[in-house]
Amino acid sequence: MEYDHDYFKGKTAVITGGAGGIGRAIAEELLESNVAKVVIADINEERLTATENELKEQYGDHIKGIMCDVTKKDQVNALIEMSAEYFDGSFDLLFNNAGAAFAGWFSEMEDSDWQTAFDLNFWSALYGIQAVLPIMLEQGRGQIVNIISGIALVPMANQTRYAATKAALNGLSLALRTEYWDDNIKISSATPGTTATNIFAAGGMEEPKETQTPRQSASRILDGVVRNIRIIYGDDGDVSAGTYAFHPEAQDNYDEYLLKVTRARREGETAF
Numbered sequence: 001m002e003y004d005h006d007y008f009k010g011k012t013a014v015i016t017g018g019a020g021g022i023g024r025a026i027a028e029e030l031l032e033s034n035v036a037k038v039v040i041a042d043i044n045e046e047r048l049t050a051t052e053n054e055l056k057e058q059y060g061d062h063i064k065g066i067m068c069d070v071t072k073k074d075q076v077n078a079l080i081e082m083s084a085e086y087f088d089g090s091f092d093l094l095f096n097n098a099g100a101a102f103a104g105w106f107s108e109m110e111d112s113d114w115q116t117a118f119d120l121n122f123w124s125a126l127y128g129i130q131a132v133l134p135i136m137l138e139q140g141r142g143q144i145v146n147i148i149s150g151i152a153l154v155p156m157a158n159q160t161r162y163a164a165t166k167a168a169l170n171g172l173s174l175a176l177r178t179e180y181w182d183d184n185i186k187i188s189s190a191t192p193g194t195t196a197t198n199i200f201a202a203g204g205m206e207e208p209k210e211t212q213t214p215r216q217s218a219s220r221i222l223d224g225v226v227r228n229i230r231i232i233y234g235d236d237g238d239v240s241a242g243t244y245a246f247h248p249e250a251q252d253n254y255d256e257y258l259l260k261v262t263r264a265r266r267e268g269e270t271a272f
Helices: 021-032 045-059 073-087 111-139 160-179 214-226 236-244 248-266
Strands: 012-016 037-042 063-067 093-096 142-147 185-190
Touching: 012 021, 012 073, 012 111, 021 037, 021 045, 021 214, 037 045, 037 073, 045 063, 063 073, 073 111, 093 111, 111 142, 111 160, 111 185, 142 160, 142 214, 160 185, 185 214
Parallel strands: 012 037, 012 093, 037 063, 093 142, 142 185
Antiparallel strands: none
C-alpha cells in the first residue's frame, strides 16, 4: 500500500520489538521515508546488533539500537529517556510493537502464565505511554501507535491470554485517544494482519498459508498513522473482522466459524 512518505520526513521514532518482523519493517519503511532518527529496542542483543548494523549500512547513521526488556518499567523509562537524548529535543512517534502470541488451553494456565502475558502484551505498552506522554505534552505534539492483533476482534480458543491482552491494549488505546486529543497527541491501535513473522512459531502454531510480508503490513500501518486512523487494520481480513465481528446479525456465523476452529485445535490441527 502506498502512503504519504513525506509525513515522516524529519521525524523521530521509537519502535519496541524493533529488531525483527513487523518492528524492523516499520523501521525500514520510516528510514526510506527520510526520518531524522529511529530507535529500535529489543531484548535479543545479538539480533538487535545485527539489525542495527544492517540498517546503518543501508540507510546511514539514522538508527540506534537500545537493549530493553519492555516488561521492566525502569528499562522502558530508560529507553524513552535515552531516545529523547538521541533525538535532541523532538520525540514524534512511539510504536509499542513488542509482544507475543501466547497459546494454550485455559484449563492449563496458572496465574503466573497470565502475568507473563500481560507483562509483555499490555504492561510494556502502558509503561511506554506513561514514560513518553510528559515529553509529548511538553512539546505540544506526538503520536503513539499500539500494535494489537486481529485476535482482539475475533478471540479464538487456545489463545485466551493473547486475546485478553490485546483486547485490553486496544481498550486502553481508544480511551486514551480522546483523552489526549485536545493536547495534540494522536493515539491509535493497529493490527498487523496475517503476516509472515516468527510470532506463529513462538506461539506454537504453524504459519497460515496466506500471509503478507512484514513490509506490506508496515506500509499499511504507516498509511493509517498518516491519516490518524482510530483502529488501523493491517490487512483486508482484519477490516472484515472489525466490520462484522460484533455485528448483531453476524453472531451466529462467528459462533459457527469459531466453534469449528476450536474443535480442529482440540484435535491438534492448525486452524484459523
